[in-house]
Amino acid sequence: MTDFSSTDHAMMAQALRLAERAAYTTKPNPMVGCVIAQGQEVVGEGWHQRKGGPHAEVFALQAAGERARGATAYVTLEPCAHTGSTGPCADALIAAGVARVIAAMGDPFPQVDGAGFEKLRAAGIAVHQGLMEAQARKLNRGFLSRVERGRPWLRVKLATSIDGRTAMANGDSKWISGDAAREDVHRWRARSGAILTGSGTVLADDPQLTVRFGAPTEFVPPLRVVLDPGLATVARGRIRQGDAPTLYLHAPDAKKPREFAAQHAPVPIRDGRLDLHAVLDLLAERQINEVQVEAGATLAGAFIAAGLVDELLLYVAPVLLGERARPLFEGLMIDDMAHRLKMRIVETRRIGEDVRVLLQPDGV
Numbered sequence: 165m166t167d168f169s170s171t172d173h174a175m176m177a178q179a180l181r182l183a184e185r186a187a188y189t190t191k192p193n194p195m196v197g198c199v200i201a202q203g204q205e206v207v208g209e210g211w212h213q214r215k216g217g218p219h220a221e222v223f224a225l226q227a228a229g230e231r232a233r234g235a236t237a238y239v240t241l242e243p244c245a246h247t248g249s250t251g252p253c254a255d256a257l258i259a260a261g262v263a264r265v266i267a268a269m270g271d272p273f274p275q276v277d278g279a280g281f282e283k284l285r286a287a288g289i290a291v292h293q294g295l296m297e298a299q300a301r302k303l304n305r306g307f308l309s310r311v312e313r314g315r316p317w318l319r320v321k322l323a324t325s326i327d328g329r330t331a332m333a334n335g336d337s338k339w340i341s342g343d344a345a346r347e348d349v350h351r352w353r354a355r356s357g358a359i360l361t362g363s364g365t366v367l368a369d370d371p372q373l374t375v376r377f378g379a380p381t382e383f384v385p386p387l388r389v390v391l392d393p394g395l396a397t398v399a400r401g402r403i404r405q406g407d408a409p410t411l412y413l414h415a416p417d418a419k420k421p422r423e424f425a426a427q428h429a430p431v432p433i434r435d436g437r438l439d440l441h442a443v444l445d446l447l448a449e450r451q452i453n454e455v456q457v458e459a460g461a462t463l464a465g466a467f468i469a470a471g472l473v474d475e476l477l478l479y480v481a482p483v484l485l486g487e488r489a490r491p492l493f494e495g496l497m498i499d500d501m502a503h504r505l506k507m508r509i510v511e512t513r514r515i516g517e518d519v520r521v522l523l524q525p526d527g528v
């Protein structure tokens with residue numbers, strides 16, 4: 165393992181901050197940042213802003229100009245070796261005369277996957293990797309999930325009372341958490357590739373599932389996905405409004421209504437329900453990195469029970485809804501402590517009146 169200096173750490177931390185600027189605009193590509201430095205002096209910075217645009221290294225090399233010669237390039241992801249929308253970044257770094265490349269992590273993308281490092285080494289450049297890798301992996305957990313596991317990163321958003329209830333018995337779930345939490349949810353939506361819900365929620369809450377409150381100035385609108393086995397909701401609801409595409413996933417034998425224009429695709433049935441594994445496979449094929457589930461207790465419970473949840477985004481409101489109200493998850497049957505589902509708190513933060521808790525199941 166290479167020993168990295170405090171300057172190396174500071175430069176990589178800056179590269180990670182630059183990468184994160186594209187959180188809302190770069191999908192389905194990864195967020196990547198690059199800092200070029202001569203010793204402790206930064207001579208160029210860049211980040212990958214959107215798919216089809218120049219990569220981080222290209223912007224940073226442009227800014228550095230002649231001062232890239234003999235410099236160190238800090239990148240949050242292995243420089244690419246392939247010609248995609250742009251030429252290989254490895255070649256650009258070599259041509260600019262960079263002496264050393266430090267990458268936070270390798271790029272698992274099949275067309276790169278070590279080939280970028282190989283090119284650099286073959287040209288006599290000193291290459292090191294692994295500096296702040298955990299942070300870099302966390303930043304791109306969606307992209308990495310899709311490329312490495314073949315399925316999107318799945319986040320389930322829930323708003324709960326302190327007694328663990330999410331809706332009244334009549335289904336009313338409005339106004340559990342406050343305005344600040346709602347804006348926060350919309351920012352998480354903006355970084356997601358897809359917002360997924362069920363037909364039950366479309367009927368009960370009539371959500372629009374677009375990014376409207378506290379929206380970033382620029383973002384790629386997430387795909388709205390409705391699990392609707394019988395295509396019962398295609399003609400209804402605010403989900404048909406707004407500036408974002410909608411995809412209906414349905415049972416293979418569903419009857420399509422006449423004049424049905426929305427995107428739709430069949431998904432196999434497992435145990436009487438749409439197969440959730442197949443749903444995620446399909447979304448990965450459509451280059452979705454992060455899915456945010458905003459559904460009711462049944463679908464949220466089904467994802468948990470299937471072991472497909474990577475992250476819970478939980479807003480806890482300081483209210484009590486009482487025992488007739490609905491629980492967080494339905495269909496999750498646990499009879500003894502030995503089978504309890506353990507989770508890890510990744511972060512807690514107060515958001516307005518509420519508390520936001522980010523959790524991950526053990527093993528993720």
Ligand code: AOF
Binds near residue numbers: 243271
């Ligand atoms: C880099 N630097 O800043 C980024 C990289 O569609 P393209 O041609 O832009 O290629 C996208 C792939 O390139 C993406 O899947 C990932 O493997 C890599 N992204 N590589 O050297 C960058 N954004």
Ligand code: ZN
Binds near residue numbers: 220221243244253
């Ligand atoms: Zn590149």
